[in-house]
Amino acid sequence: MVSPELLRRYPFFSSLNDEQLAALAMVADEKNYPKGALLVKENQPANKLILLLEGDVDLVYSGGEEGSVVNALVGSIAPGEMLGVSSIIEPYIYISSARANTPVRVVELDGPAVRALMQVDKTMGYVLMRNVAAAVLERLKYTQVELAAARA
Amino acid sequence: MVSPELLRRYPFFSSLNDEQLAALAMVADEKNYPKGALLVKENQPANKLILLLEGDVDLVYSGGEEGSVVNALVGSIAPGEMLGVSSIIEPYIYISSARANTPVRVVELDGPAVRALMQVDKTMGYVLMRNVAAAVLERLKYTQVELAAARA
Numbered sequence: 670m671v672s673p674e675l676l677r678r679y680p681f682f683s684s685l686n687d688e689q690l691a692a693l694a695m696v697a698d699e700k701n702y703p704k705g706a707l708l709v710k711e712n713q714p715a716n717k718l719i720l721l722l723e724g725d726v727d728l729v730y731s732g733g734e735e736g737s738v739v740n741a742l743v744g745s746i747a748p749g750e751m752l753g754v755s756s757i758i759e760p761y762i763y764i765s766s767a768r769a770n771t772p773v774r775v776v777e778l779d780g781p782a783v784r785a786l787m788q789v790d791k792t793m794g795y796v797l798m799r800n801v802a803a804a805v806l807e808r809l810k811y812t813q814v815e816l817a818a819a820r821a
Numbered sequence: 822m823v824s825p826e827l828l829r830r831y832p833f834f835s836s837l838n839d840e841q842l843a844a845l846a847m848v849a850d851e852k853n854y855p856k857g858a859l860l861v862k863e864n865q866p867a868n869k870l871i872l873l874l875e876g877d878v879d880l881v882y883s884g885g886e887e888g889s890v891v892n893a894l895v896g897s898i899a900p901g902e903m904l905g906v907s908s909i910i911e912p913y914i915y916i917s918s919a920r921a922n923t924p925v926r927v928v929e930l931d932g933p934a935v936r937a938l939m940q941v942d943k944t945m946g947y948v949l950m951r952n953v954a955a956a957v958l959e960r961l962k963y964t965q966v967e968l969a970a971a972r973a
Contacts, residue, residue, distance in 0.1 A: 730965050730966070730968075730969045731969075741968065741969035741972050742972075743965040743968055743969060744965075754958070755958060757954075758951075758954045758955050758958045759951070759955050760955075764958065764961065764962040764965060765965055787947065791943050791944045791946075791947045792943045792947075794943075794947035794950075794951070795939065795943045795944075795946035795947040795950060798946075798947055798950030798951050798954055799910075799911070799946070799950050801954050802909075802910045802950055802953050802954040802957060803910050803911050803912075805954060805957045805958050805961055806906070806907060806910045806916065806957050808961055809916065809957055809960055809961045809964060810916040812961060812964045812965055812968055813882050813895040813896075813916060813917055813964055814882070815968055816882075816893065816895055816964055816967055816968045816971060817882045817883075817893035817895060819968060819971035819972055820893050820894075820971055
């Protein structure tokens with residue numbers, strides 16, 4: 670587990686109360702990955718919700734071909750941002766891969782445990798869903814801008 | 822207002838109870854727009870959450886230039902799907918424009934009223950946020966695929 674105080678520092682978790690932060694901290698672990706590691710893999714079951722503490726992460730997409738090497742950059746994640754958000758959004762399948770661009774330090778939360786907590790505590794569910802929806806919308810906005818530029 | 826039974830038929834609203842559907846129906850209206858109408862406008866305050874009943878809608882993006890004509894197709898909406906989802910996701914600004922490709926029939930829900938209802942009834946807030954997050958993630962997935970193809 671991690672300290673609830675660690676989570677509290679980040680905007681994604683800042684609207685939660687002490688009890689809610691403690692519950693999330695119990696299903697979270699801090700981890701380190703080397704440069705080049707794949708933190709999450711496209712089309713795989715989404716079981717980890719990840720807070721990036723240090724380092725840079727690229728979101729890459731294979732183009733959908735079976736077994737193809739990931740190749741198209743479709744986004745990037747900066748420290749303080751979340752990745753693996755598909756772990757708490759149906760159908761719980763990662764839509765892209767996340768590759769460490771540098772050595773990274775992260776907090777990994779157990780996706781099924783977070784889903785269960787949100788189901789039991791609907792207020793926590795509302796707050797986290799509101800935050801995750803805002804994060805995905807922001808990423809959609811960025812991706813639309815990139816798509817419009819690529820097609821211009 | 823519209824009939825709560827009308828809303829109940831659509832997946833976006835199907836997990837809500839009678840009281841919640843009745844509350845949403847009270848802040849909703851059915852409307853028709855001609856082909857070519859702009860249902861929502863990029864960068865404008867997002868005050869309408871829209872369920873498309875009939876017709877086809879394109880999501881278009883200007884490329885971000887001040888006063889530029891909308892020009893890049895970044896998505897499309899089919900009957901039964903929601904648009905204007907930015908109306909219930911912070912910062913409540915539309916990220917693209919929605920243009921009717923055919924005559925369309927829609928249900929328009931008052932965005933600020935829906936936000937207020939979700940704030941008061943956190944269970945409704947959780948359900949709608951869960952559904953809207955899934956809708957935005959699906960659109961992000963589609964847009965990433967298009968971006969990867971455009972860059973290939």
